[in-house]
Amino acid sequence: MIKLDSPSIKIVILGGLGEFGCNMMAIESGEDIVVIDAGLGFPPENTPGVEIIVPNISYLKENQKRLRAILITHGHEDHIGALPYLFSQVQVPIYAPPFAYHLIKQKIKGNFLVKDKKWLNKIIIGDYYQIGDIKVEFFPVNHSTPDSTGIILYTKAGIILHTGDFKRGKPLIGTNSINWKMLYERLPSRVRVLCSDSTYSIVSGNSEPDQIVEPHLADIVKKTRTKVFFSTFSSSIGRIKQALKVAKDHGRQAAILGDSMSKKINIARKLGYLSGFENTVISVDKLKSLPSHKSMLIVTGSQGEKNSVLMRLTRGKFKGIEISSGDCLVLSSSIVPGNELKVAEMIQKLSVKGVKVIDQTKAKIHVRGHALKDDLKELIKIFQPEFFIPIHGQYEHLLEHLLIAKEAGISRENIWILERGNVLQISSKGSELMSPVPSGLVYLTGSARHIIDSSVIDNIIDVGGNGVLTISLLINLSNKNRELKCFVDQIEFTASQDVLKNIKDYTQETLETAVAHGIKLGRLDSLMIQRVGQYLTMKNIPHPMIRINIINPNKTK
Ligand SMILES: [Zn+2]
Ligand SMILES: [Zn+2]
16 A cells, blocks of 8 residues: 555745735645635835735646635635735635625626636535535634634644634624634544634733624714714624614614715625614615704715715715714724824814714724634633644734733744745644745735726736835926925835935936936836836846836826
């Protein structure tokens, strides 16, 4: 008899570790590869033109023949947002829980995916799926969007448990969440690898139940005799359901304002997640004829997004609706890092108008959607996995989760802090890092971040591993304030400060010479890219993607 190698698995990190967003990992078991999640991230402020970031998927392209499935844990953008891009490059069946399934279907409308059922599969939470050699189980978890799941992979080399995004407690919508102890007891063997959500690993304590929000919201609505505006993330259907319940209980009717909100609420209604509110939800036109104290508006814009309904309302009327002195605005969400300033400005403007703004600092109208320190520790203690990998988070979150795992009894050498490109092999010999796979980020430009249909794919620029260099040219040729300036920004492009300074000087010189010689602004792009390219070649520096951004302050839109 031929002696076969003992089975091993490889965990390949494609994104989401050491960064916020872009969650994607692949698992190789024998000849089969499955991917868990395909998320997007948002670019830092200093990348003009870039709308979203997605992981580089060269590894998946190279291994397409062995690629069996993309498994989706839930419908947040940091878990599904890269799918249209991914699918434009590699065709592979997608398995997603119901709410995410419908979101994905909308994203790729028009794509052949929708026409051929084998590509997009709606899973039943709690069921098992045999994918190649791997048995896959989707189990229910509680999180801030409906139908959130964790995934168990039963492989020949053992059980991999991936928590997805989760918190403790009962979901506001749909299936009850898994009982970790019961899950532990029914598993056929010890968990080999536990991959757990690190998003809030730096926050002490236990996560709060979502149910506590409702009475606080009711209290606000009861005391208000004017219009109530309610804003949260459009995917937080459970929270929206709470707002509708409070509206109904207090004799109010509600209209939904904002495309992303309406789309997601429609999916939720189709899935039966908002039944009982047929008479509560009305059109904006109907709402206009109601007295203020009988109406509620559920709107987009809790993050101060430029084109959201709330931002439009701060500027004036939207669809005949006005937010004015005495009205009440409930902001039922936390602020995504990076949006603090925008939100503060919005609140300031509304307060000046005389709007009463209630955010989470003023009342318990929001609770976090991820597990906190004590929840995370409890989970590790229950499973006592052989290996532990903190996932979903920046380094500080992963490192904090490492300490939690140590406290929960996992030995340091069995905890792996991984990052994009890393390949961890688990075999009978234990765990070891293998040579990395190509990885990096892909920057997608587009008119908006709702891009995401196949037409945008034309705009995709693959950056590979060398990062992005953005050169912004400020060109003001008016006689009075003549200005020619260059700004250089880098992402993932690891050049020294000296090199960056040289690039800046070089581009400044090129800009001045070009303008002095009357070169058309339209030609500056290619000229700059060419010149910077020459400099990099001369210095023997690997070329990043170069983006040129021309700012002309006198040009009116
Ligand atoms: Zn999530
Ligand atoms: Zn997430």
